[in-house]
Amino acid sequence: xxxxxxxxxxxxxxxxxxxxxxxxxxxxxxxxxxxxxxxxxxxxxxxxxxxxxxxxxxxxxxxxxxxxxxxxxxxxxxxxxxxxxxxxxxxxxxxxxxxxxxxxxxxxxxxxxxxxxxxxxxxxxxxxxxxxxxxxxxxxxxxxxxxxxxxxxxxxxxxxxxxxxxxxxxxxxxxxxxxxxxxxxxxxxxxxxxxxxxxxxxxxxxxxxxxxxxxxxxxxxxxxxxxxxxxxxxxxxxxxxxxxxxxxxxxxxxxxxxxxxxxxxxxxxxxxxxxxxxxxxxxxxxxxxxxxxxxxxxxxxxxxxxxxxxxxxxxxxxxx
Numbered sequence: 001x002x003x004x005x006x007x008x009x010x011x012x013x014x015x016x017x018x019x020x021x022x023x024x025x026x027x028x029x030x031x032x033x034x035x036x037x038x039x040x041x042x043x044x045x046x047x048x049x050x051x052x053x054x055x056x057x058x059x060x061x062x063x064x065x066x067x068x069x070x071x072x073x074x075x076x077x078x079x080x081x082x083x084x085x086x087x088x089x090x091x092x093x094x095x096x097x098x099x100x101x102x103x104x105x106x107x108x109x110x111x112x113x114x115x116x117x118x119x120x121x122x123x124x125x126x127x128x129x130x131x132x133x134x135x136x137x138x139x140x141x142x143x144x145x146x147x148x149x150x151x152x153x154x155x156x157x158x159x160x161x162x163x164x165x166x167x168x169x170x171x172x173x174x175x176x177x178x179x180x181x182x183x184x185x186x187x188x189x190x191x192x193x194x195x196x197x198x199x200x201x202x203x204x205x206x207x208x209x210x211x212x213x214x215x216x217x218x219x220x221x222x223x224x225x226x227x228x229x230x231x232x233x234x235x236x237x238x239x240x241x242x243x244x245x246x247x248x249x250x251x252x253x254x255x256x257x258x259x260x261x262x263x264x265x266x267x268x269x270x271x272x273x274x275x276x277x278x279x280x281x282x283x284x285x286x287x288x289x290x291x292x293x294x295x296x297x298x299x300x301x302x303x304x305x306x307x308x309x310x311x312x313x314x315x316x317x318x319x320x
Contacts, residue, residue: 001251002118002272003073004139007036009125009132010071020065022082029230030252033141050078059085071124072103092124117272138275139255143237151234155223161196165236167244167253168212169205169224173294175266176245178304180208184215185309186243186316191219193320198223200235200249241319243312246272254279259319261312265303266291282307282315 007019020039021031031040041062045051059082068090070083075096083091084102092105100106107128114120114132118139122132152158168183170176187197197216199209203225213220227235236242236253242260244250246267253260254274262274264283268290273281283289289303296303 001030001139001141001248001255002275003121004034004036004255005118005136006071006121006125007034008137009122011036013125020067026229029228030141030233033143033230033233035142045078052081055081056085058082062086062088069105073121073124077102094120094124115270118275139251140257141233141252141255143233143256147230148234148237151227151231152238155226155231155235157198157221157235157238159238161194162240163238164190164195164197164241164243165239165253166197166199166209166212166220167201167242167247167249168199168208169201169249170245170247171202171204172247172267175291175293175296175301175304176247177208178245178263178265178307180211181215182307182309182312183212183243186312187212187216187220189309189313190241191216195241196221198235198239200224200227200232241316243316244274250274261316261319263304263307263312265289265301265307266293266296268292280315280319282312 018038022041022043025042028040031037067088070088072080072093077097080099080102091103093103094109095106197220199222201224206224209222209224242253242258254276260279262281269281
């Protein structure tokens with residue numbers, strides 16, 4: 001989601017350009033919800049895998065498309081190989097991992113001038129020293145009523161009640177996750193206001209979501225592991241309210257412009273905030289946060305433990 005403003009900017013600078021995206025297969029439905037994307041090409045390589053011969057073969061296949069430019073978002077050396085193998089004339093990216101041979105349009109990152117990840121991606125749509133236009137456009141996803149209704153039918157869900165969607169997972173690690181008991185407390189309060197509460201996430205989040213459900217008196221619908229990314233977009237589009245850790249789903253909800261409470265602990269809204277005027281951020285200003293660690297290095301986990309349900313509810317109430 002954080003690269004979409006870059007795609008928007010490319011469309012402004014190069015009217016009528018065709019933008020294809022090479023990305024992991026699981027992102028396809030998300031990318032197809034972005035009007036700027038013409039085609040999605042599956043990137044079959046797992047994170048960290050070199051597979052040099054296979055990368056060369058895919059790069060060679062891409063030559064037929066005769067691309068004018070490739071923009072490489074990851075900073076790894078491996079990610080810059082395929083545009084090089086594809087002989088794309090202009091290969092753009094930041095200079096990470098000494099990629100000077102592979103990239104011929106290398107940008108130097110100034111973290112002070114570009115504190116947000118979305119700004120850093122957007123700068124790659126400019127000349128190497130070019131300034132990004134401000135304010136940047138926010139990411140925006142589009143989904144039809146028919147797509148939403150098809151997902152609801154598939155999952156046997158209805159919109160008879162207002163829906164609150166909880167996103168209790170965080171792929172990066174447990175330091176980003178608000179405690180299950182706190183989510184359960186908010187779920188009970190919302191149920192008293194006649195909200196249906198849906199829990200969404202990957203299969204890795206299913207156990208944590210079930211703990212929330214049990215603590216909330218089995219009043220939630222646990223959908224973790226039962227959906228793909230396209231389904232998640234449809235479920236978020238159905239929500240009256242979203243509560244989320246700092247995660248990919250948080251950014252999807254923001255791109256759908258949903259009223260949302262975003263919970264930050266070990267990470268920082270100064271780096272990856274939800275980009276929507278409808279989103280409210282809650283975070284404690286304590287000395288050890290943000291640490292950007294996967295697990296609390298001090299064990300106490302105060303950045304989330306001291307962020308109580310009452311504090312969240314007070315921030316949440318105006319969104320109801």
